[in-house]
Every structure is written in structure tokens, then in C-alpha cells.
Amino acid sequence: MINPAGSLVNEQVIAAIVADLADAFDSGDARQFGELLRYARWRLIATGAEFVGTRGAEALASRSVRLYDGLPRTQHDVSNLLIEVAPSGDKATARSEFAVLQATEDLPLQFILAGHYEDAFALVEERWRLTSRDEHWDLIGRLDQHLAVVPGCETVGKGR
Amino acid sequence: MNREEVAEARRQVRGIISAYFNALDTGDMRALGEVFRYGRTRAQSSRSGAQVIAEPDEPYEGSERIIQQFVTHNYFYDGTPSTKHFTTNLTMEIHHETNRATSRSRFTVVQARPGFPLQPIVTGRYVDSFEWRAGRWWLVDRFEDCFLWGDVRHHLVDELRRRLQLPEFERRAPRAEIPDVPDHS
Numbered sequence: 001m002i003n004p005a006g007s008l009v010n011e012q013v014i015a016a017i018v019a020d021l022a023d024a025f026d027s028g029d030a031r032q033f034g035e036l037l038r039y040a041r042w043r044l045i046a047t048g049a050e051f052v053g054t055r056g057a058e059a060l061a062s063r064s065v066r067l068y069d070g071l072p073r074t075q076h077d078v079s080n081l082l083i084e085v086a087p088s089g090d091k092a093t094a095r096s097e098f099a100v101l102q103a104t105e106d107l108p109l110q111f112i113l114a115g116h117y118e119d120a121f122a123l124v125e126e127r128w129r130l131t132s133r134d135e136h137w138d139l140i141g142r143l144d145q146h147l148a149v150v151p152g153c154e155t156v157g158k159g160r
Numbered sequence: 161m162n163r164e165e166v167a168e169a170r171r172q173v174r175g176i177i178s179a180y181f182n183a184l185d186t187g188d189m190r191a192l193g194e195v196f197r198y199g200r201t202r203a204q205s206s207r208s209g210a211q212v213i214a215e216p217d218e219p220y221e222g223s224e225r226i227i228q229q230f231v232t233h234n235y236f237y238d239g240t241p242s243t244k245h246f247t248t249n250l251t252m253e254i255h256h257e258t259n260r261a262t263s264r265s266r267f268t269v270v271q272a273r274p275g276f277p278l279q280p281i282v283t284g285r286y287v288d289s290f291e292w293r294a295g296r297w298w299l300v301d302r303f304e305d306c307f308l309w310g311d312v313r314h315h316l317v318d319e320l321r322r323r324l325q326l327p328e329f330e331r332r333a334p335r336a337e338i339p340d341v342p343d344h345s
Contacts, residue, residue, distance in 0.1 A: 008166055008167065008170075012252065012253070015251050016251045018249070019249040019251045022249055023264075075266060075268070075284075075307070076249075077249065077266055101268060101280055101283050102308070103310060109279070109280050109281065109283070109308050109309060109310030110279065110310075
């Protein structure tokens with residue numbers, strides 16, 4: 001997109017990717033989620049699990065979490081988003097805080113997890129792409145309605 | 161549109177979204193009306209945006225209709241709904257050729273009342289459109305999709321909760337167990 005606003009546009013596109021990731025996950029859109037993660041490695045720092053590319057996206061969004069009629073019944077609120085585009089203009093990093101809300105038949109609406117993301121982006125074939133996301137769990141609530149399995153969960157919860 | 165104009169557009173759009181929530185949370189109906197002077201709003205209830213539970217109503221248009229909608233549908237306690245609305249995941253596109261802008265955002269509403277501890281009561285997303293008119297940006301269309309429902313018995317009147325098909329709250333905790341629900345009159 002040619003736009004006189006320059007790097008503002010890069011930041012807008014990257015902010016949109018961060019929002020799209022939450023949208024795709026929360027609306028159970030596996031195709032879109034896989035596309036967003038095509039060039040990415042997503043690490044759950046708390047558990048050591050890594051999810052790479054479109055195949056990893058499927059494992060993350062479909063097999064690692066509990067779905068209810070195809071939906072996780074979650075909302076990922078992402079805030080405090082800070083984006084830094086490298087001077088070279090083809091790489092960027094971002095940091096954000098997230099809070100996950102969930103409501104199911106057995107779980108009244110509540111916050112189930114809060115943490116932060118450390119993201120990296122790069123221009124791939126002239127499009128901004130997520131290349132890595134480190135997901136840090138800082139405050140842990142009830143995850144039993146969200147995660148299919150919680151490997152190593154007993155070791156998390158010590159803060160940053 | 162130059163860089164400064166884009167930045168100004170983004171600042172104003174952000175300001176309108178905040179002004180709306182401020183107006184709502186403080187019960188400032190005049191300010192709410194001002195936000196929607198040229199706007200309309202439609203709401204639906206869904207499960208994570210996928211399975212629609214309650215289709216959107218006819219849109220509410222203009223200040224008077226929108227104020228009337230809030231006064232009719234929400235409980236107020238000494239003039240405010242005792243809520244806070246938080247906006248997250250905000251993205252904007254400024255279309256300088258057409259003097260229009262669109263934004264997407266998520267919202268989370270929390271509420272506290274005597275006997276009702278601070279908690280999230282509903283979450284969802286907005287898809288908004290803005291237009292440049294008479295020297296500033298205005299909200300012209302808002303689509304609201306509520307998708308995680310908590311306990312809204314102290315926020316939304318019975319008739320609306322019925323329409324949104326939220327009977328599970330009656331089952332989970334009968335309304336009579338929580339005192340201090342004022343009559344909406």
C-alpha cells in the first residue's frame with residue numbers, strides 16, 4: 001500500500017495482525033489462524049511447548065484447547081501494545097499484555113489467564129508476517145475449561 | 161491526506177470510542193447523544209461471533225433513539241450503570257480517498273454493586289465506521305456483537321435478557337438470592 005503516512009502504516013498493519021490472531025483464535029477460525037502462523041514459531045514459555053507454522057497452528061488452536069461446538073468460548077483482550085519497527089523497515093518487534101476471559105456452561109464468565117506476548121514480525125514477500133511469538137503466563141486462573149492438557153502447569157505461576 | 165492528518169484521524173477515532181464509554185459509564189446521556197449525532201448502532205448476540213443467537217435489531221439511529229435505548233434497557237443506580245467498559249484489540253483503517261475510517265475493537269464490561277463483587281459481565285466486539293463531516297470525524301455506524309455473557313442481571317432489564325436468550329443465569333443463581341436489585345421505574 002502506498003501511503004504518505006509511511007511507518008504509521010507499518011504499525012497499523014502489525015497492530016491488525018495482533019488483533020487478527022485473537023479474532024481467529026476466539027472465533028475458532030482454524031484456516032485464518034493457520035494462515036497467520038504460516039511463517040511463525042509460537043512458544044508457550046510456561047510449558048516449553050512450541051508450535052511451528054500452519055501445522056503448529058492447528059495443534060495450538062484445535063488440539064491443545066477444549067472446543068465447544070468448534071469454539072473455545074474465550075476472548076483474548078490484548079492491550080498495552082508497543083510496536084517497534086527496525087530502521088531497516090523490514091523487521092519489527094512488539095510487546096503486549098493479554099487477558100483471557102472465558103464462559104462455558106460450567107464456568108461463569110471470568111478471567112482465566114493474564115500474561116504478555118513478545119512478538120517478532122518480518123516482511124515476507126512484501127507482506128508483514130508474524131515470525132515468532134513468545135507467550136508468557138503471568139497470572140493463572142482456572143484453565144480446566146480451556147486447555148485439553150496442561151503440561152507442566154504446576155511449574156508456572158511464579159510471575160515474570 | 162498527509163501524515164499529520166492520518167495521525168489526527170486516528171486520535172479522533174480513539175477519542176470517539178473513549179467518549180462513548182465515558183458517557184455510558186458516567187450515565188452522561190447528553191454526551192452519549194453527541195457521540196451518536198450522525199450515528200446508528202446495531203447489536204447482536206452470538207457465540208464467539210460464529211453462531212448467532214439473537215439477530216441484530218433494527219438499527220437505532222440518532223441521538224434521541226439511542227439515548228432512549230440505553231435508558232430503557234439498562235439499570236441505573238444514582239444515575240450511572242455502575243460499569244466500566246474497556247476497549248482492547250483496537251485497529252483502524254483510515255481511507256483518505258473517501259474521508260471514511262473503520263475500526264475494529266473488543267470490549268469487556270465489568271460491574272460492581274453492593275452484594276455483587278467486581279466481575280466481568282459481558283464481552284464482545286465492535287465494528288465501527290466513521291466519517292469526516294464539517295471539520296471533524298464522527299461515528300456513523302456501530303455494529304456490536306456480544307459474545308461471552310456473564311451475569312448481567314444488574315445491568316440489563318429482564319425483557320432484554322429474555323430477548324437475548326440468557327436464561328442460564330436464572331438457573332445458575334436465582335435473581336432473588338442477590339439483594340439490592342433496584343426496581344427499574
